Amino acid sequence: MLSVSEARERILQGLRPTAPEVVSLSCGGGRVTALPVMARLDNPPADVSSMDGYAVRAADLSATGVTLRLIGESPAGHPFDGTVGAGECVRIYTGSIVPDGADAIVIQENATQHDDVVTTSQTAAAGLYVRRKGQDFARGHEIIPAGRRLDARAIGVAAAANHPWVTVHRRPRVGIVATGDELCLPGDPIGPGMIANSNTLMLATLVRAAGAEPVMMPGARDRMEDLLALSHMLDGLDMLVTIGGASVGRYDLVQEGLKRIGMEPDFWKIAMRPGKPLMHGRLNGMPLIGVPGNPVAAFVCGTLFVVPALQRLAGEQDVGPEIDVAILGEDVEANDRRESYLRARLQRDSTGRLTALPFSRQDSAMLHLLTESQALVIRDPLAPAARKGDMCRIIRLNIR
Ligand SMILES: Nc1nc2c(c(=O)[nH]1)N[C@H]1C(S)=C(S)[C@@H](COP(=O)(O)OP(=O)(O)OC[C@H]3O[C@@H](n4cnc5c(N)ncnc54)[C@H](O)[C@@H]3O)O[C@H]1N2
C-alpha cells in the first residue's frame, strides 16, 4: 500500500492552476495571486514625521534650551511648501511630510511654544523621528509574490501600494458526489436503515474554507445508472470528489461506473488510518479523489488530500496541512503499518507548552469526537509505543 506522503505526491503532481482573472481588491481576500503585485509608489511617498511635534534642523539642536522661530505648519495632506532655515521650525504631525531644510523632529512633549517662539528641551540627531521615503517599500518592488494567498495583511499592503485590482486564479470548482442508498438530506424523514448525509456538507464547508467553490451534485444511489449519469455533470469542474463506496463492498460498482465514464485509476488504498480506502484517478484529465464514507475518514482525507489539491489548483505554492509539535499528554500504543491520525484535545500545561491528549476511542464513524478535537496526532507507521511527555507531531483543527 502507498504511504500517505507518496499518495499526496501523486495527487499533487501534475495539478495545473486555474486561469487568472482580475478582481477588485475588496474581493481579493482568500484568493491566490496569479501575478506578483508590484508597488505603484514609494511608501512612505516622501520623508514623513513619525511623531507630533516640530520639524527642525538637527544642526540647530546640538544643545538643549534652544529657541527656534515657528514659520508655519505641515498638517497631514497639506505639506508646508517653504524651506526651514537656520533657527527655524515648522509645526508637524504624525505622517506629515517633513519640509525642505528640516531633517529631524522634536516631539511636542519636549518643546514649549509661545506665539511663534518654540523652546526645545532636547537635542536631536539628523533623522530623529523621520520615516524615510520608500523605507517600507519602493515603487516597482515586488510586495507580494505570485502564488500567495491574500490574507488581511496582503490586502493591506496591496492597497497601500495603490492597487484597486488584483490578478488571482479563478476559484477551483469542485464537484462533490455522495454515494449510497442509505443517504437522506439532513432534515428529511429518516426511514429504517437510512442515515443523514453529513459528509457532503462537511466537505463542502472544508472546500469553501479552502477558497474553492463546492458544487453539490445529486447523490448517486448504489446503481450503475447513477454513476454513469455523472458523465453529464462534469462540465466546468476542476476536480471531482466522490464520497463512500471506496472500500471492498461497493467499490467495484463505484470504480466500475467511474471507469466506464472514462476514469483512469491511479491508486486505491493507502497505509493510513482513518482513510485506508482512498482512491485517486483522472476523469477525462480532471483529478478525482474518492474519500471513504466513514465521516471521520472523509474529513481526514479532505484535510490531507482534497484541501492541498485545491490549494495547488488555486495556484498556491505552499500547500497544507501545517504540521506543528506538541507534548503527548497520554501514553499511546505502538502503531501498526498504517500512518494514524488520532483525534485529540489540545491543552496548555502549567509552563504553557501545547499538550495533545488523544481520545481513547478512535472509531472513524464517531463524528462528534472529531468536533471535540482540536488536533490530529500523527503516528508514523510502525512507531513504537510513546509515553506521556514525549514530543508528537500534530495537525491543528481549530482553524478549519
Ligand atoms: N471488509 C472490509 N470492510 C471495510 C474495509 C476493508 O478494508 N475491508 N475498510 C473499512 C474502512 S477503513 C472504511 S473507511 C470504510 C469505508 O467504506 P466506503 O468508503 O466504501 O464507504 P461506505 O461503505 O459507503 O460507507 C461507510 C460508512 O460511512 C457511512 N457513510 C457513507 N457516506 C456517508 C455520507 N455521505 N454521510 C454520512 N455517512 C456516510 C455509511 O453509511 C457507512 O456507515 O469501509 C470499511 N469496511
Ligand code: MOO
Ligand atoms: O479509513 Mo477507515 O475509516 O480507516 O476505518
